[in-house]
Amino acid sequence: DTAVSQTPKYLVTQMGNDKSIKCEQNLGHDTMYWYKQDSKKFLKIMFSYNNKELIINETVPNRFSPKSPDKAHLNLHINSLELGDSAVYFCASSGDSLNTGELFFGEGSRLTVL
């Protein structure tokens, strides 16, 4: 059973298109995140939701819109894709009872914008 699953794993699209990445976790965690990893391997946090409420919103273009229909799902929709959006997007969740902040990551969704 995959704890944090993302779809699709690979996404190739043209500039200007709109695309979505979906994430689901079956760990019962309350908090979910989106991170972006660029070609230099820096992982940057984008958003975080706790029980469907947005709690972290970094300086991200408003072309990026997260949506959390329930606490087990956090989707990422990107409008008007640009070349610079090419990256690997990771979903993660946390919520252990001791609040250690430990993150469980998905396998990533590699987005290539042509």
Add this chain to the structure above:
Amino acid sequence: SQQGEEDPQALSIQEGENATMNCSYKTSINNLQWYRQNSGRGLVHLILIRSNEREKHSGRLRVTLDTSKKSSSLLITASRAADTASYFCAPFSGGYNKLIFGAGTRLAVHP
């Protein structure tokens, strides 16, 4: 929230050797976590050390924490080719503070 800074950026060793990577951070923490990322995969949590701990072991991993110097080190003993990966540290300050990752240490273990 704060970012951990890993050092060195890259490390190349032979199988069987030990690998040591370091992490520095800036403000007080509840714990510090180390993660591994294999090429093309997501990050995997390796080990967590609490602020009141000085050393922790897990299999071939040994983590130390010096809160007075705001630094941590991860030692992998008797390394294997399968240990080839990037390693990230993440200081955690509690609550809704987010985990911020640095560029990591890229470890290459050669057979």
